[in-house]
Amino acid sequence: ESLYKINGWGAPYFSVNSTGNISVHPHGLNTLPHQEIDLMKVVKKVSEPKSTGGLGLPLPLIVRLPDVLKNRLESLQYAFDSAIKSQGYDSHYQGVYPVKCNQDRFIVEDVVEFGSAYRFGLEAGSKPELLLAMSCLCKGSPDALLICNGYKDAEYISLALVARKLHLNTVIVLEQEEELDLVIDISRKLDVRPVIGMRAKLRTKHAGHFGATSGEKGKFGLTTMQILRVAKKLEKARMLDCLQLLHFHIGSQIPTTELLADGVSEATQIYCELVRLGAGMKVIDVGGGLGIDYDGSHSANSDNSVGYGLEEYASMVVQAIRFACDRKLVKHPVICSESGRALVSHHSILIFEAVSATAAEAPSVSSLGLDLEYFVEGLTDEARADYHNLTTAATQRDFDTCLVHANQLKNHCVEEFKEGNLDLEHLAAVDGLCEILAKAMGAFDSVRTYHVNLSVFTSIPDFWGIGQQFPIVPIHKLDQRPGVKGVLSDLTCDSDGKVDKFISGESSLPLHELEGKGGSVNGVSGGGGYYLGMFLGGAYQEALGGLHNLFGGPSVVRVSQSDGPHSFAVTRAVPGLSCAEVLRVMQHEPEFMFETLKHRVEECGHGGSSEDEQDVEEEDEMARVTLVSGLARSFHNMPYLA
Numbered sequence: 218e219s220l221y222k223i224n225g226w227g228a229p230y231f232s233v234n235s236t237g238n239i240s241v242h243p244h245g246l247n248t249l250p251h252q253e254i255d256l257m258k259v260v261k262k263v264s265e266p267k268s269t270g271g272l273g274l275p276l277p278l279i280v281r282l283p284d285v286l287k288n289r290l291e292s293l294q295y296a297f298d299s300a301i302k303s304q305g306y307d308s309h310y311q312g313v314y315p316v317k318c319n320q321d322r323f324i325v326e327d328v329v330e331f332g333s334a335y336r337f338g339l340e341a342g343s344k345p346e347l348l349l350a351m352s353c354l355c356k357g358s359p360d361a362l363l364i365c366n367g368y369k370d371a372e373y374i375s376l377a378l379v380a381r382k383l384h385l386n387t388v389i390v391l392e393q394e395e396e397l398d399l400v401i402d403i404s405r406k407l408d409v410r411p412v413i414g415m416r417a418k419l420r421t422k423h424a425g426h427f428g429a430t431s432g433e434k435g436k437f438g439l440t441t442m443q444i445l446r447v448a449k450k451l452e453k454a455r456m457l458d459c460l461q462l463l464h465f466h467i468g469s470q471i472p473t474t475e476l477l478a479d480g481v482s483e484a485t486q487i488y489c490e491l492v493r494l495g496a497g498m499k500v501i502d503v504g505g506g507l508g509i510d511y512d513g514s515h516s517a518n519s520d521n522s523v524g525y526g527l528e529e530y531a532s533m534v535v536q537a538i539r540f541a542c543d544r545k546l547v548k549h550p551v552i553c554s555e556s557g558r559a560l561v562s563h564h565s566i567l568i569f570e571a572v573s574a575t576a577a578e579a580p581s582v583s584s585l586g587l588d589l590e591y592f593v594e595g596l597t598d599e600a601r602a603d604y605h606n607l608t609t610a611a612t613q614r615d616f617d618t619c620l621v622h623a624n625q626l627k628n629h630c631v632e633e634f635k636e637g638n639l640d641l642e643h644l645a646a647v648d649g650l651c652e653i654l655a656k657a658m659g660a661f662d663s664v665r666t667y668h669v670n671l672s673v674f675t676s677i678p679d680f681w682g683i684g685q686q687f688p689i690v691p692i693h694k695l696d697q698r699p700g701v702k703g704v705l706s707d708l709t710c711d712s713d714g715k716v717d718k719f720i721s722g723e724s725s726l727p728l729h730e731l732e733g734k735g736g737s738v739n740g741v742s743g744g745g746g747y748y749l750g751m752f753l754g755g756a757y758q759e760a761l762g763g764l765h766n767l768f769g770g771p772s773v774v775r776v777s778q779s780d781g782p783h784s785f786a787v788t789r790a791v792p793g794l795s796c797a798e799v800l801r802v803m804q805h806e807p808e809f810m811f812e813t814l815k816h817r818v819e820e821c822g823h824g825g826s827s828e829d830e831q832d833v834e835e836e837d838e839m840a841r842v843t844l845v846s847g848l849a850r851s852f853h854n855m856p857y858l859a
């Protein structure tokens with residue numbers, strides 16, 4: 218557990234149970250022992266064939282845990298409720314979930330359902346996001362906010378105003394000054410009184426990777442001059458009462474509560490000024506940015522962590538708003554936050570299998586199958602001299618000199634090979650000799666490559682794109698000390714498709730030997746049956762993930778805690794995209810492709826070997842049928858290894 222810092226990043230949802238498997242505590246601290254879910258049992262249930270009682274879904278697999286999502290939402294609400302109560306704050310907290318974090322239908326529906334008692338709402342940043350937020354919120358609390366952020370054209374604004382007509386508590390947040398004219402015009406045409414918010418461009422700057430949106434040069438929001446112009450224009454249009462919300466977002470993963478307090482205080486001053494100018498202000502929306510402790514260090518100095526938890530975050534927000542409002546004698550506003558990462562990261566686990574691993578050891582001299590005389594004869598004069606110097610140094614046990622000559626030998630041989638003067642067998646023998654020598658001197662690179670049935674580009678795009686690290690851990694065998702160090706290499710034909718940086722700060726991960734189906738063949742261990750989990754990846758990864766090499770998304774299951782004979786129930790199971798489906802995304806037409814290939818099968822003919830003409834025809838027909846049905850299967854299979 219401590220090797221992978223599970224307690225640090227995983228508490229209170231993940232731990233290691235007595236059988237060495239990862240256990241999920243779906244209700245966090247309130248989970249009773251019989252409610253814990255053994256993740257390996259979920260993998261078994263989902264991946265085993267239907268004939269043996271499983272669901273027959275292929276890996277990789279996303280396991281969604283709605284109970285964890287509910288617990289996160291309630292913990293966030295509780296943190297704000299407690300801070301509000303203990304600080305005597307005179308209004309309430311009402312969060313929204315920014316759907317861009319993960320637009321999956323069931324996640325958004327769950328947030329609306331779990332949040333309806335708390336007036337929890339949604340935030341949209343585009344027209345399709347607004348459409349999904351509108352339809353989901355029809356089942357939510359009537360007071361839940363529907364915050365419309367992002368760049369807006371006339372159609373977006375019309376849609377947001379229609380949402381108001383439908384009695385959804387919609388706020389159009391101006392990101393650009395020009396949007397105001399559209400809002401005034403269209404609301405008059407549609408005869409709807411809009412509720413307007415403004416996104417302020419704060420001076421407070423978050424210096425980390427996620428802070429590019431903040432500061433005076435940030436991409437989004439209105440400057441103080443623009444804020445004033447908007448207020449004046451609304452006053453002139455007799456719509457200043459419509460301006461009710463002030464929003465800001467200083468970036469994701471805000472590292473410290475000090476920076477947070479800075480931003481919230483600056484924004485609250487603007488809020489108070491707008492009250493003074495006569496706007497109908499009611500809500501301060503502190504945006505997203507509530508951070509996640511990906512590496513378990515709980516440290517603001519780490520790029521993968523933050524130095525606070527939910528309680529400290531909520532407490533700081535409430536305190537900063539209260540302090541600024543009290544000084545200006547302004548009524549305490551409703552506090553809204555757009556926490557996305559903090560809400561959905563924990564509830565989703567990506568599980569994948571290691572299918573093979575590279576050699577654990579350098580080859581032995583005997584495995585090289587070397588005919589020494591033939592080998593030495595085949596070398597050039599220079600290389601032969603290197604070889605003799607190498608063997609002399611070896612007899613004198615002078616390993617440093619050995620290594621120097623070995624490197625020279627290798628370099629000479631590579632040059633000769635490139636020139637076409639050395640054959641492949643000689644080059645391979647030299648490589649083998651150098652590896653044996655390096656091993657003897659302890660310089661052999663003992664980090665092994667584990668090939669995993671996964672696409673980094675599809676499932677962990679933030680690792681590839683911005684170097685973000687997620688906790689990756691074997692989900693079983695944790696009662697055995699891992700004896701190997703490895704990096705993970707995915708299935709794509711791309712050298713970036715690997716994970717070689719881990720939350721420990723190391724460039725390899727402690728792993729267990731593979732002992733699955735394949736055994737060890739030519740120094741490569743067969744995999745099967747070694748499962749790893751990537752945790753805390755519920756936010757952003759799925760929507761950002763691409764189709765590089767046409768690997769589609771993983772299978773997805775929804776797993777709820779259940780009081781039945783097993784501690785869990787799989788309430789939804791969806792396989793990932795088939796080859797035909799991913800091809801369709803790229804405008805190919807699988808049905809047409811299949812017909813083309815089928816036609817080619819007919820054309821080719823497969824003449825049997827029999828003497829009898831009728832037998833030949835039958836064999837030919839059989840061969841065609843086999844080929845065509847194989848092709849049909851290929852279209853329906855998943856792109857990942859079966």
Ligand code: PLP
Nearest residue numbers: 315466469505506555556557558
């Ligand atoms: N609100 C806005 C305007 C954002 O741009 C973002 C993300 O960058 C969020 C909310 C969600 O942020 P987080 O996931 O860090 O809570």
